[in-house]
Amino acid sequence: MKLLALMVALPLLTAFLLSVINSISTFAARWAGPVVLLVTAAIGLSAWPHLGDTPQAVQWGGFQAPLGITLYADQLALLFALAITIGALLLWPGRGEDRTEEHPDDHSRNRLRRASLALLLAGTGSGLALSGDLFNIYVFYELLTVVSYGLIAGRGTSGSFAATLRYLVISGFGAALALAGIALVYQAAGTLNLAQLAQLAPERLNNSQGFAAFVLMLIGFGVKAELFPVNFWVPEVYATASSRVSALLAGVVSKLALLIIMRLLILVFHQPEALTVLLVLGVLGVASGELAAWRARDVNRLLAFSSIGQLGVMFIALSIPGNAGVLAALAVAVHHLFLKPSMFLLAERWGGSIKGLAGAAKTSPLGAALFVLLALSLIGVPPLPGFWAKLLVIMPLLALDQPLYYFAAFIVLAAAALEANYLFRVVLTLYDKAPAATPHKAHATVDLATAVFLGAGLVAAVFMLAPLAERFDFIAAQATDVSTYIQTVAPLSLESGSVQ
């Protein structure tokens, strides 16, 4: 299973070599990225069935657990590593854009830069998903952030620079907070390896210091996961960045940050207060995001706000204690993983005011029909997958039988009603019989094909609900099995009983 490390190493290596390759052959440089991502995706997929029986740990450099760089792969981690790899491949930046204004020289340079960034994104994203200690997580997270800056600013418009700056400021603060949290953890436990932390947590981190560390890390890593008080970059960035970048950030990268918080909750932080904080911030995210989306006047902002709302639902799901919470968050996250990129791709040619979309269904009937399907799934109309995901969130919320959780369930349901309203206002505008003044642009074939592919995935899921539910159940059970995690990563320290 050492091969899994290639999922991280190969894209990173190719990214750095890309300009060298380019000077030798532009053709090779053009295809190196996609080919490498295909190969890494194949590696990941081939490892998938093995991880069903036993999760794997890889020690980079051959050092044992506390010293070496630990990669830990169970099906949950691999799922998200695959998501970012395949996501970067499907949403290869720069495709499907209008390049009429671009200078040809700029064009080839831009393509090279975008390809490197996409590869870096895939590599660091996989690394983030597979990392087994906090230090690596922090490093990969920072790398990922830097890559995102590059991608967001890639359009080169003043709006995108302003948005990047805003994102930069918030991310910087977030990184500082996360680092402070990590320092607190290290101070208390003396290690950053998650397996060791999992052993030590009940003893050393189950106190107010541990809680403070959790809150700091939650807010720090929450920046990318669009957590409520640190998500003010979201609308601006998604409105100005290219749709493919927005799709990657909203669809995939946000889930990686979520994955980290999920891991921390499972392995390290077991305070009930931690769950309450998640619940409250999640509820605030849902309420603020969906309400703001209700008045959004252009499609990208609308999708951005609705994505904040969806991430809020995931945080609410995470706040459910035990297996059910992980399962619910996983279901909502995977649903969103398919849905949001597809919507952003459709929005590529539907930018500008929503009113201007009147009659756009005539120019792109397939796109409009797909948008209806996605909207229906997003608000949770049975039998589409969104409904079952919503069910998995609300059922345990109500089963907990506590006022705050009841309130969260109410908020999730009310948000869906609001969502139905604003999404179907867009749908009816698309099908309006009186066309808008400006002619509509048809979707680029590659955008539409990708969006349809993702949408088809949602429809296929309807027919495989039972096996999917079983698989998710298994992944959640595997992820919440702390003792397996400890034994897989650090069998030695367990036997000897000493930790440092």
Added chain:
Amino acid sequence: MTVLDFLLLIAAITVGVALLVGNRAGGGWLVTILYALQGTVLLLMSGLGYSTLAVVHSSVTFDILNQTLVWRFDALSWFFALITIGAGLFSSWFASGEWGERYRDSGGSLALFHFALALNVFSMLVLLASGDLLTLFIGWELVSWASFLIMALAGGKAFGYAMRYISYAFAGAMALLGGLLLIYAQLGSFDYLAVKESVPQLQTSTLWLLVVLFTAGFGVKMAILPFHLWQAKAYAETPGPGAAFLGAISSRMGLFAFIVVLVQLIGISRLAGLEVPFTFLDARDLLAWIAVFTTIIPTYIALRQHDARRLLAWHGVGQTGYMLLGIVIANDLGSAGGLMHIFNYATYQAMLFMAVVAVMHRTGTSDLNKLGGLFTRMPLSYIAMLVGIIGLAGLPPMNGFVSKLLVYRSLIVDGSPLLFLGAVIGTFGTILSVYKLIHNIFLGQLRVEHAAVREAPLSMVLPMMILAAVVFVTGYFPGLVLDWTSAVQRAIGMPVLAHHLGGMMSDQGGLDMIWINSILLAGFGIGTLVFLLGGRSRRVHQLDNYAGGHFLTAETRYHYSDNFYPGLMHLVGGWYRSSFEWLERGFVSTVDTLSTAMQGLYRNAHPSYLLLAAVVFALSWVIV
């Protein structure tokens, strides 16, 4: 493969066929034949309607979340399915001839229309077949979105009304989802039987929450107060036969679900034990009063309409009140009356909409101030409307009389004179407004531009005539329908009404419509005899008339249509300050304000400031 599988399969095939051939010549007829086939298959299950068969299962099941989802038909489903397929059949028939050609030629997609109609029928059958709470919700959502589709077909204004509908409907669906997941959380099952058995364990507060959630969820579809605003406009703007279909059965699905959950699972007796705090009412009284006000207020709103379709659609809202009232009263008379009213109302409401659409087809308008005197030009449509309004007003010899009488009787037997008074006030408004309807369209003087109008084509007249015959025959022999309602009463655990072909039997005086109608007809017969034997009569031209002491010639036409019942409207006008519209606008602007605030938050809030706050918060936690 069971009969139910077969029924659902044919309904699904109808949907596909409608989409494929709906635009072709004769496509509509093919679809209509498929509805007839659905009806035939339904009749194979007619044992359900006569209590000789308890339940028909579907062999399709589905395992998810440790639950086995099942679909099945019982007497209640069968009764509703009969009305659904009937309404689909007649609406499709009506749309298949000239109406469809005109619709297609004016730019509408006839295939989409037939598809939407077939999808409505199919989704309703799926809902009616639901065997547990989860399948109930799935069917419920399918029905909601299918209705949305057919309402939005017309485009333009209809989009706005359809949007309003789906906003209400989806919010209601979320209330419903919350309710049934709460049941699952508390009782651990979606299965009807299991839930029914463990409902007594529920605490009063939980039960109250459930009653509120379910009443809101189902009430939106039924358009009971205060959720009634969406319905009339949305139905009125639906393309002609679609409006007839929706008017006949669509919002009845809310009543079906209400019966399944609140009557069958929770039970009316349990509702009667739920005290409303600080009042002398209980939950059942509350529902009964909501029903009565749903009868009164929309009926008087109907009275003020100038558009024939809106007038009818508002009556649709009002009549729901009678059905709900009868079912909430829950004695043998009331539930029989409420259930029977569903069937009766569907027959004449579909027919009335068809008559109005036929008039629109010929004259191009449904504006009550631009019509008049069409009796001489469209006599068959006139007869259809006459039969229909007699039914709607609840007068003998039509079927509406029987069901309304049963509901009234149930209120008196139940000892609720105030509810009875409310119901009668509603009927009073109905009689006034249906008179306005027929007078403004068919009576009085013909307008110049309508001099050349002909009767509607046979494809439109024939469904109306058949429905008129149904209204008359089931008015003459109400026992035909009471057989089915008795089977339903038995299935949902209500006391069963003792009945015979002509009506019902009771210690306090029975009802025999065969006698009543025969005497009525005999009276008419005698009148006719007198007329025929009474010697010469002079035929007067339609325009040979006078008003206010002036003779009116053909040049100065006089048709009193505007500002009907000014005295009454002056009297009740003060009560209509559109308070519900105000409520809705208030809600929307609250959301709007909150939304603006949130956008402001995301646009302006200084990120570093917030982060600082977060840091201080986190650190203070450490220190304190």
